[in-house]
Amino acid sequence: MSDIQLPERLEGVEPVRSIRTFASLTYQYTPGRAASRFLKEVERKRLVGQRCPVCKKVYVPPRGSCPTDGVATEEEVELGHTGTIVSFCVVNVPFMANLMEIPYVGALIQLDGSDIPIMHLIQEVPYDEVHMGMRVEAVWVPDGEISHTLESIKYFRPNGEPDAPYDSYKENA
Amino acid sequence: MADQDVLRAPNVVEYPFSRTTGPVIGAFFTALREGFIVGIVARDGTVIVPPVEYDPHTSESLTELVEVGDTGEVRSWAWVGEPLDGQPLGRPFAYALIKLDGADTPMVHAVDTGGDPSKISTGMRVRAKWLPAKPAGASEEEQTDPKGAVRTYREGHILDIECFVPGGQA
Numbered sequence A: 001m002s003d004i005q006l007p008e009r010l011e012g013v014e015p016v017r018s019i020r021t022f023a024s025l026t027y028q029y030t031p032g033r034a035a036s037r038f039l040k041e042v043e044r045k046r047l048v049g050q051r052c053p054v055c056k057k058v059y060v061p062p063r064g065s066c067p068t069d070g071v072a073t074e075e076e077v078e079l080g081h082t083g084t085i086v087s088f089c090v091v092n093v094p095f096m097a098n099l100m101e102i103p104y105v106g107a108l109i110q111l112d113g114s115d116i117p118i119m120h121l122i123q124e125v126p127y128d129e130v131h132m133g134m135r136v137e138a139v140w141v142p143d144g145e146i147s148h149t150l151e152s153i154k155y156f157r158p159n160g161e162p163d164a165p166y167d168s169y170k171e172n173a
Numbered sequence B: 001m002a003d004q005d006v007l008r009a010p011n012v013v014e015y016p017f018s019r020t021t022g023p024v025i026g027a028f029f030t031a032l033r034e035g036f037i038v039g040i041v042a043r044d045g046t047v048i049v050p051p052v053e054y055d056p057h058t059s060e061s062l063t064e065l066v067e068v069g070d071t072g073e074v075r076s077w078a079w080v081g082e083p084l085d086g087q088p089l090g091r092p093f094a095y096a097l098i099k100l101d102g103a104d105t106p107m108v109h110a111v112d113t114g115g116d117p118s119k120i121s122t123g124m125r126v127r128a129k130w131l132p133a134k135p136a137g138a139s140e141e142e143q144t145d146p147k148g149a150v151r152t153y154r155e156g157h158i159l160d161i162e163c164f165v166p167g168g169q170a
């Protein structure tokens, strides 16, 4: 770098060392038919999964088919607004556009009546008390703000029930 | 199930990249921020703008940066009838290869003819239209938005030259 010869007007001037090259990609996302139905039920404050006719597993959010059996999942099953933490992560790293105060906990929650967990936020409990098997309940946004997005659930919080037995969620642990 | 039952939503993915410029391109951007343009002298004595770090024929390191003019001549151009987001101008303009006075190679930039494609031609004279210098004490926020879509002051970016416009004496 030292052997670069600058024109006079650049001598002693604070050099530019980097430039911002912001990139933005605008997509139109469609969740497909099965997940659209799920999201429309969310708008009605209901959580509805779909059951596989072969293995009987209930998927949420449903994708319209069972990946194990390769068949359509047409039977709809209404799920509880409570569930069990099957895995969790304490987030200590702030990142851009992140509005959460750290540390906070993201968890995989197996809703009652379903066989696969959804990912959501855990609040109203110290992060170091969150554990596998903890029973939690959904806290919804005010009724007027509910729309077809899982953000209609603000977060999950402990509901005070005793821990779920390991066997009830071990397939997802 | 009819397709109108299927939801759609915009999904925007954004990357706040910045990239380091190195001493040669860095000097080019520094000069833009200061309101002028530099090129680099190649082994054969030609002046390359924007400057490159290595000689295009011998691959040797190049080190001699020199100031060139901010006026020049259109060598070739392509009309952009429907500008897209992120392009330099919001109305129809030309991307042009502009050989600046004092340079031997042409540089790509936008030429604004007021939206009129009949007002650009190969060989025409153009001059740089600069953004104002950043006043002392102006905050980063005042300087530009994070996406770089709105630029207020020169900051060391190719769009410190808003565009080129017809004019400029040889």
Ligand SMILES: [Zn+2]
Binding pocket: A052, A053, A054, A055, A056, A057, A066, A067, A068, A069, A070
């Ligand atoms: Zn199945």
